[in-house]
Amino acid sequence: MDDERVDSCSFSCPHDVHTVHLSLKLRVHFETHVVHGVVRLSLLAVRDTPSVVLDTKGLQIKTVTASNGPASFSVRPAHAALGSALEITLSSALKRDDTVEVKIEYETSPSALALQWLTPEQTAGKKFPYLFSQCQAIHCRCMVPCQDTPSVKSTYDAQVSVPNGMVALMSAIRDGSDPDPDDALRTVFKFKQPVLIPSYLLALVVGALESRKIGPRSYVWSEKDMVDKAAFEFAETEKILQVAESLVGKYVWCSYDLLILPPSFPYGGMENPCITFVTPTLIAGDRSLAGVVAHEIAHSWTGNLVTNNNWEHFWLNEGHTMYLERLICGKMLGEPLRQLEAIEGWNRLKDSVKVFGEQNPLTNLIPNLDGIDPDDAFSSVPYEKGFGLLLHLEQLLGGQEVFVGFVKSYIDKFAYQSVTSEDWKNHLYEYFKDKNHLLENVDWKGWFYSPGMPPVQPKYDTSLADACLKLVDQWIKAGDENLHAFGPADLKDMHSFQVIYFLSELLQAQEEQTPPPFSLKHVQMMQQAYNLNDVTNYEIRFRWLCLCLQAKWENAIPLALRMVTEQGRMKYIRPLYRYRKNG
Ligand code: BES
Ligand code: ZN
Numbered sequence: 044m045d046d047e048r049v050d051s052c053s054f055s056c057p058h059d060v061h062t063v064h065l066s067l068k069l070r071v072h073f074e075t076h077v078v079h080g081v082v083r084l085s086l087l088a089v090r091d092t093p094s095v096v097l098d099t100k101g102l103q104i105k106t107v108t109a110s111n112g113p114a115s116f117s118v119r120p121a122h123a124a125l126g127s128a129l130e131i132t133l134s135s136a137l138k139r140d141d142t143v144e145v146k147i148e149y150e151t152s153p154s155a156l157a158l159q160w161l162t163p164e165q166t167a168g169k170k171f172p173y174l175f176s177q178c179q180a181i182h183c184r185c186m187v188p189c190q191d192t193p194s195v196k197s198t199y200d201a202q203v204s205v206p207n208g209m210v211a212l213m214s215a216i217r218d219g220s221d222p223d224p225d226d227a228l229r230t231v232f233k234f235k236q237p238v239l240i241p242s243y244l245l246a247l248v249v250g251a252l253e254s255r256k257i258g259p260r261s262y263v264w265s266e267k268d269m270v271d272k273a274a275f276e277f278a279e280t281e282k283i284l285q286v287a288e289s290l291v292g293k294y295v296w297c298s299y300d301l302l303i304l305p306p307s308f309p310y311g312g313m314e315n316p317c318i319t320f321v322t323p324t325l326i327a328g329d330r331s332l333a334g335v336v337a338h339e340i341a342h343s344w345t346g347n348l349v350t351n352n353n354w355e356h357f358w359l360n361e362g363h364t365m366y367l368e369r370l371i372c373g374k375m376l377g378e379p380l381r382q383l384e385a386i387e388g389w390n391r392l393k394d395s396v397k398v399f400g401e402q403n404p405l406t407n408l409i410p411n412l413d414g415i416d417p418d419d420a421f422s423s424v425p426y427e428k429g430f431g432l433l434l435h436l437e438q439l440l441g442g443q444e445v446f447v448g449f450v451k452s453y454i455d456k457f458a459y460q461s462v463t464s465e466d467w468k469n470h471l472y473e474y475f476k477d478k479n480h481l482l483e484n485v486d487w488k489g490w491f492y493s494p495g496m497p498p499v500q501p502k503y504d505t506s507l508a509d510a511c512l513k514l515v516d517q518w519i520k521a522g523d524e525n526l527h528a529f530g531p532a533d534l535k536d537m538h539s540f541q542v543i544y545f546l547s548e549l550l551q552a553q554e555e556q557t558p559p560p561f562s563l564k565h566v567q568m569m570q571q572a573y574n575l576n577d578v579t580n581y582e583i584r585f586r587w588l589c590l591c592l593q594a595k596w597e598n599a600i601p602l603a604l605r606m607v608t609e610q611g612r613m614k615y616i617r618p619l620y621r622y623r624k625n626g
Pocket of ligand 2: 338342360361364
């Protein structure tokens with residue numbers, strides 16, 4: 044039946060059954076790095092079927108029972124990335140529209156990829172251990188046996204037992220806590236997620252967490268040492284939510300909290316419903332975090348309400364979210380800044396195409412993921428090629444106002460569902476009925492299914508970029524004898540985003556031109572002029588260190604080593620390590 048698989052990254056059979064609700068009981072064991080779980084899956088048969096197949100990875104399945112009589116189960120041999128299918132045979136076959144509850148008792152593996160366990164020494168407070176999950180794209184199956192495919196959406200409730208003194212949070216609404224009836228040394232935290240979510244949005248964190256209220260529907264959570272600073276830094280959250288609502292409609296998830304994770308969190312942000320997870324590298328004191336928060340807030344609509352049907356259509360999540368993120372940025376900081384971010388995004392797309400290779404099919408907007416681990420396909424392509432397509436369409440179809448109207452209607456039409464690029468495109472043609480002649484000029488094959496850079500580049504307003512390009516040009520053209528003419532005044536009137544763009548253009552020139560225009564002397568003099576070694580903004584620091592390593596400045600090595608060890612954001616770590624490989 045493989046030919047009809049809707050998701051090549053899942054063994055579960057969404058053609059047979061759909062999980063409508065998931066009820067979880069978890070006991071978190073820090074001594075053994077194991078979670079003991081009991082999950083009750085409420086399943087609805089989509090057609091007649093004698094069995095149910097779920098995704099698992101590294102799970103030890105102890106018992107399986109079903110509400111319609113005795114059930115037997117077998118765990119199929121493991122696939123390295125996808126894990127093991129758990130096949131449950133029911134005593135009586137399901138007829139279409141039948142419902143059944145399957146209850147599974149299991150244990151997670153200490154090496155589960157979804158879960159990061161930290162010792163007390165690895166935390167800021169040093170007293171309690173810490174646990175956080177990261178399920179996107181296909182790691183939920185390491186935490187719970189489930190239909191681990193974004194084509195299936197369910198509600199959930201959960202009870203999580205943790206040692207007294209610790210707090211558990213999930214991607215759901217907090218529903219109180221009680222002493223654990225089975226163990227006086229433990230507390231049970233309860234949660235409810237009444238909105239349909241795909242499995243990858245299941246999330247759990249356990250730690251010595253504190254919170255501060257930062258808005259009418261928002262708390263910020265972190266270890267004690269950071270919480271006041273974080274409350275200050277994320278003070279604009281409600282404003283961002285309101286701008287997003289003004290663009291795409293009501294926020295349906297009730298609360299919007301933020302969790303600041305320990306430095307090893309591998310992403311900038313993760314849009315877990317009701318509680319976005321973010322890296323602590325955002326707290327650098329210059330408000331550059333607004334972009335990430337705007338991005339994760341935007342996912343509340345694009346991704347969490349309207350979800351990619353499988354990981355080949357990941358650009359629907361990330362491309363639309365980049366588009367909304369930048370609209371929010373434009374509304375809050377001005378259209379020229381949105382334009383600058385768009386230009387910088389194009390550079391990032393060039394970087395990814397270069398790293399993957401311009402013929403690499405993984406640089407297609409819609410890649411074929413048969414036999415491919417979505418983690419290995421991850422890049423800026425779905426983000427920036429996706430964004431580029433949407434900006435191109437915005438320009439083709441009548442501008443921002445007009446195109447936001449489409450994005451809103453796409454969200455309204457597909458809310459609570461999962462969609463493919465074809466669903467999206469059909470709706471585009473339907474929405475712009477009177478502009479189909481313009482759409483016929485779009486090179487869909489080129490955008491969707493060709494590797495490398497897109498067939499057309501959108502046009503940009505370069506008013507903020509120009510000053511940066513001028514400075515880039517001056518640096519590149521300056522001979523050794525002119526280098527002392529540069530000084531702090533060059534950057535004084537620039538927005539931090541312009542500094543980021545300035546460095547990104549320099550890096551690009553360095554990559555593209557032979558010989559690279561920037562010499563060792565150049566970076567040394569740039570340090571003297573701008574003292575970038577002391578900048579705390581990670582986006583600036585990261586690009587600056589790349590430039591230094593490109594130019595083989597040895598003084599930058601300890602700084603780069605510090606950057607890759609003091610935090611774990613893959614966006615920074617991977618490129619920095621690549622310089623090591625290249626010598
Ligand atoms: N959902 C992503 C993170 C993600 C993607 C995790 C795929 C696992 C698999 C999140 O919304 C994201 O895009 N984060 C970005 C930040 C953003 C401002 C572009 C990141 O982590 O860099
Ligand atoms: Zn995202």
